[in-house]
Amino acid sequence: MKISLEQFDKAFENRIRLQIMSVLVANDSYDFNSLKDLLNVTDGNLASHLKALEKEQYITVNKSFIGRKPNTQYIASKLGREAFKKHLEALENLIKQQKH
Amino acid sequence: MKEDDIYSELSSIRNLMERSTKFISLSGLSGIMAGIYALIGAFIGYKLVYTENSGLLFRDYYVNDPTIWWPLFLVATVVLVLSLATGVWLTVRQARKKGENFWNPVSRRLLINLAFPLITGGLYIIILISRGYFGMIASSCLLFYGLALVAGSHYTFSDVKWLGFCEIILGLLAALIPGYGLVFWIIGFGLLHILYGSIMHFKYNQ
Numbered sequence: 001m002k003i004s005l006e007q008f009d010k011a012f013e014n015r016i017r018l019q020i021m022s023v024l025v026a027n028d029s030y031d032f033n034s035l036k037d038l039l040n041v042t043d044g045n046l047a048s049h050l051k052a053l054e055k056e057q058y059i060t061v062n063k064s065f066i067g068r069k070p071n072t073q074y075i076a077s078k079l080g081r082e083a084f085k086k087h088l089e090a091l092e093n094l095i096k097q098q099k100h
Numbered sequence: 101m102k103e104d105d106i107y108s109e110l111s112s113i114r115n116l117m118e119r120s121t122k123f124i125s126l127s128g129l130s131g132i133m134a135g136i137y138a139l140i141g142a143f144i145g146y147k148l149v150y151t152e153n154s155g156l157l158f159r160d161y162y163v164n165d166p167t168i169w170w171p172l173f174l175v176a177t178v179v180l181v182l183s184l185a186t187g188v189w190l191t192v193r194q195a196r197k198k199g200e201n202f203w204n205p206v207s208r209r210l211l212i213n214l215a216f217p218l219i220t221g222g223l224y225i226i227i228l229i230s231r232g233y234f235g236m237i238a239s240s241c242l243l244f245y246g247l248a249l250v251a252g253s254h255y256t257f258s259d260v261k262w263l264g265f266c267e268i269i270l271g272l273l274a275a276l277i278p279g280y281g282l283v284f285w286i287i288g289f290g291l292l293h294i295l296y297g298s299i300m301h302f303k304y305n306q
Contacts, residue, residue: 026117037201
């Protein structure tokens with residue numbers, strides 16, 4: 001069985017990164033703490049995966065303050081949305097291939 | 101990657117997209133309770149307005165009579181406060197049970213979308229009362245409540261939208277047939293809530 005691995009996005013190999021992207025694609029924006037609650041991950045873990053996605057330019061970061069509390073919003077970029085869509089298509093194709 | 105892995109990956113994506121855009125900890129039980137409070141309130145209201153005399157029913161008061169106004173207003177307020185308190189309490193409890201945070205971006209969006217039609221409706225009804233248009237209160241309550249539900253339904257179960265549509269239809273009917281405010285109130289806030297709450301409870305809580 002041949003699996004076309006080149007279709008898979010390296011950035012989404014990690015499950016948490018893929019999960020972050022799912023949330024950001026479904027929403028206009030999402031803040032750090034709510035993401036942390038939703039994904040059930042630690043601060044450091046989430047921060048490092050967000051950094052990685054930012055480096056790929058899949059997400060943009062919007063830092064601001066609400067009163068004195070920092071409020072960091074993450075937004076999926078156009079590039080990120082397309083990459084996410086492609087990754088899902090690749091997963092679907094893989095299922096189709098295995099059914100034959 | 102094995103096929104099972106892909107399926108679990110896809111379902112986890114789907115689940116996250118849904119959980120991050122829809123608030124799904126709304127409790128069906130709170131709908132049932134709100135319906136029961138509304139029925140009790142309507143019964144008390146009925147008793148205040150009508151008295152039975154040798155098998156015949158008499159209307160002792162009309163809603164534009166100020167002496168009956170305050171007791172009725174009090175009953176309605178108590179029903180509203182009790183319903184809201186029970187709703188919030190049961191919803192927070194349900195969210196905790198699911199290990200979710202009750203205060204998250206989705207619940208915020210849900211509340212904001214509910215708030216606009218509700219606050220507008222509340223102010224509008226206060227204006228109606230101050231101008232003495234008592235006949236339109238019941239239909240206005242149902243209409244604005246229905247609009248709020250339709251607006252909020254985007255951020256929770258889609259069943260809420262259907263409850264909203266039903267309330268809007270009832271509100272329009274209540275406006276068409278004046279004088280039967282209490283009947284529409286019983287159907288809209290009592291029976292529909294119990295029906296909707298039961299559906300939600302059996303559909304999602306089990």
